[in-house]
Amino acid sequence: MTRSASFKGAGYVVPLLVVMFIAFNVPIAYMLGLSFWEKGGGFTLEHYAGLFKAPVYLRVLANTMRIALIATLANVLIGYPLALWMRGLGSRGRMVAVALVVLPFWVSLLVRTYAWIVVLGNGGLVNRGLQWLGLTDAPVAFLYNELGVTIGMANVLLPFLVLPLFAAMIRIDDRLLQAAASMGAPPRTIFWKVFFPLTLPALAAGTLLVFILCLGFYVTPAILGGGRVPMISNLLDTLINQIPRWEQASAISTLLLIATLLIFAAYRWFDRKASA
Amino acid sequence: MIGSPSWARRLLAAVGVFGLAFLTVPLLIVIPMSFSSARALTFPPPGLSLRWYDAFFGDARWMEAMGTSVIVALTSSVAALFLGGLAAYGLRRGAFAGRGWIEANFMAPLIVPTIIAAVALYLGLAKVGLLGSLFGLVLAHTILTVPLVIMVLGVALREFDIRIEQVAWSLGASWPYTMRKVVLPNLAPSVFAAWIFAFIGSFDEVIVTSFVAGELDTVPKKMFNELILQVNPIITAVATLLIAFTVLALAAVAFILGRAGKLQQTLS
Numbered sequence A: 001m002t003r004s005a006s007f008k009g010a011g012y013v014v015p016l017l018v019v020m021f022i023a024f025n026v027p028i029a030y031m032l033g034l035s036f037w038e039k040g041g042g043f044t045l046e047h048y049a050g051l052f053k054a055p056v057y058l059r060v061l062a063n064t065m066r067i068a069l070i071a072t073l074a075n076v077l078i079g080y081p082l083a084l085w086m087r088g089l090g091s092r093g094r095m096v097a098v099a100l101v102v103l104p105f106w107v108s109l110l111v112r113t114y115a116w117i118v119v120l121g122n123g124g125l126v127n128r129g130l131q132w133l134g135l136t137d138a139p140v141a142f143l144y145n146e147l148g149v150t151i152g153m154a155n156v157l158l159p160f161l162v163l164p165l166f167a168a169m170i171r172i173d174d175r176l177l178q179a180a181a182s183m184g185a186p187p188r189t190i191f192w193k194v195f196f197p198l199t200l201p202a203l204a205a206g207t208l209l210v211f212i213l214c215l216g217f218y219v220t221p222a223i224l225g226g227g228r229v230p231m232i233s234n235l236l237d238t239l240i241n242q243i244p245r246w247e248q249a250s251a252i253s254t255l256l257l258i259a260t261l262l263i264f265a266a267y268r269w270f271d272r273k274a275s276a
Numbered sequence B: 001m002i003g004s005p006s007w008a009r010r011l012l013a014a015v016g017v018f019g020l021a022f023l024t025v026p027l028l029i030v031i032p033m034s035f036s037s038a039r040a041l042t043f044p045p046p047g048l049s050l051r052w053y054d055a056f057f058g059d060a061r062w063m064e065a066m067g068t069s070v071i072v073a074l075t076s077s078v079a080a081l082f083l084g085g086l087a088a089y090g091l092r093r094g095a096f097a098g099r100g101w102i103e104a105n106f107m108a109p110l111i112v113p114t115i116i117a118a119v120a121l122y123l124g125l126a127k128v129g130l131l132g133s134l135f136g137l138v139l140a141h142t143i144l145t146v147p148l149v150i151m152v153l154g155v156a157l158r159e160f161d162i163r164i165e166q167v168a169w170s171l172g173a174s175w176p177y178t179m180r181k182v183v184l185p186n187l188a189p190s191v192f193a194a195w196i197f198a199f200i201g202s203f204d205e206v207i208v209t210s211f212v213a214g215e216l217d218t219v220p221k222k223m224f225n226e227l228i229l230q231v232n233p234i235i236t237a238v239a240t241l242l243i244a245f246t247v248l249a250l251a252a253v254a255f256i257l258g259r260a261g262k263l264q265q266t267l268s
Helices: A010-035 A046-053 A054-089 A089-105 A109-120 A125-132 A145-170 A174-182 A187-215 A219-224 A232-242 A246-275 B006-034 B051-057 B058-094 B099-113 B114-125 B133-157 B164-169 B177-204 B205-213 B220-227 B234-259 B265-267
Strands: none
Touching: A010 A246, A010 B058, A010 B099, A010 B114, A010 B133, A046 A054, A046 A246, A054 A089, A054 A145, A054 A187, A054 B006, A054 B205, A089 A145, A089 A246, A089 B006, A089 B234, A109 A125, A109 A145, A109 A219, A109 B220, A109 B234, A145 A187, A145 A219, A145 A246, A145 B006, A187 A246, A219 A232, A219 B220, A232 A246, A232 B114, A232 B164, A232 B205, A246 B114, B006 B234, B051 B058, B051 B177, B051 B234, B051 B265, B058 B099, B058 B177, B058 B220, B099 B133, B114 B133, B114 B205, B114 B265, B133 B177, B164 B177, B177 B220, B177 B234, B220 B234
16 A cells, blocks of 8 residues: 555545536536626626516516425425324334335336326316215316425425434334323323424424425426426526526526525534434 | 324324325326226226327337437446446545545535536536537436435445455455455445436436437436326326336345345435
8 A cells, every 4th residue: 555545545536526527516617607607708796686677587486485385384294294103103014104105206206296197187086086075066276286286296205204204203212202101291292392302303304305305396397387387497497498598597596506505504404413 | 192092193194194195196096097098087097908008119209218218327327336336435445535525526416406407517518519419418317326326335335344355455355356256246235226226317317308408308308398298198108117117126126135134224
């Protein structure tokens, strides 16, 4: 071994480092640069100022935020009880439940989104069921509006919340809960004073992760929104692929990137606490 | 919770079952629908047939998209496995400065919203004239799937005792020999899992692909474009084939890792 200790093993990472630098870091840096670049040369903030002047951008931003918040909230309301219920299952039941959560996670995003067209369409399972129950005469419009987009996104992202929550919950020692019970704490108190606080870091981490993913969602709003529910990503598609305004698209991407990195930093903080 | 009233337990079970159904029922509905004889997506299907599978396999454009998807997924997953495998080895076994930063950089494509990667790669590839080229597409997919490889192999290498390698060296084995005869055989199940994950990751990729692939069509890109225009029942057959492909691939991973007793470790 003639190489000095501080470079030991560095050779193995060099090939990927070179490829990553050329094919990822440089394009991102180019995009950042473009957002501050005036045609003809020079630094400018004009592309950012333009975003705040055009009402369409602000409307898309508000849309994105609202849908992301509702989808995240729906995720928490379904995901927390689901993880809690899974914790109470026997080992075989847990395995089946985890498999049922993991499998959709790996199935193509496109397939999962498409499945909702089949289920929520006018002749689909849900509308057939509602009509059969006599709850409605005409089919309910679930698709090509905000409701459909929100349902689809909540569905796609649910595993991202359930898996870490479940992992945190099974680490909680049952004896801790028994101790609280033996000292006379009613179930409600045990849950809110002992169990829930222990799951809070994982819940916060999972919620932030889901929210980040919501902000950048592209496929689901494009398909289930039918072009009527534009989110940030769909706006980026328009600015790149339809009316080429690369500088504007770069500025939006840069802002989205900064927001994502800030939320991700918060996520990491909670995630460390959750696994500590 | 201990001593919770039975109505609370029942409510929890109801929400739990609803949650699992919410995740899985849509996928389960797609499968029978793909064998429907009708054009409209009515459930239950009025009759059974294989016409949408015939239509899929008989369509030259779908078959071409399939060919492109397989070529891109094979090439990029092997490239990601090679580059990511070496990098994971260096990150776990090396002692150089800045490893944390380098690893964060390698994981970045997984963290940065894919749409941003799509915009950046579009701008970058457009600049060098590689937009719409097979090479550009493979390069983009390699970058996007490399984090999966590093994640799986990083865990596997941490569990693999370095002293086993040291024994091989001290007995005079060269580095390539140690790799071939000691490290790789021991890590084979995880290497296989990492390759499958990278393959699925590339095969399913749609966002970056629809930005940078130009005239090239992959199966997900074609599916996405058709879904935006109108719903064609062929899609239901494609979706069922993709579900079957994912289930088989994951079953293979679970089987190989389970046989090696490494399933728990990779999942957690």
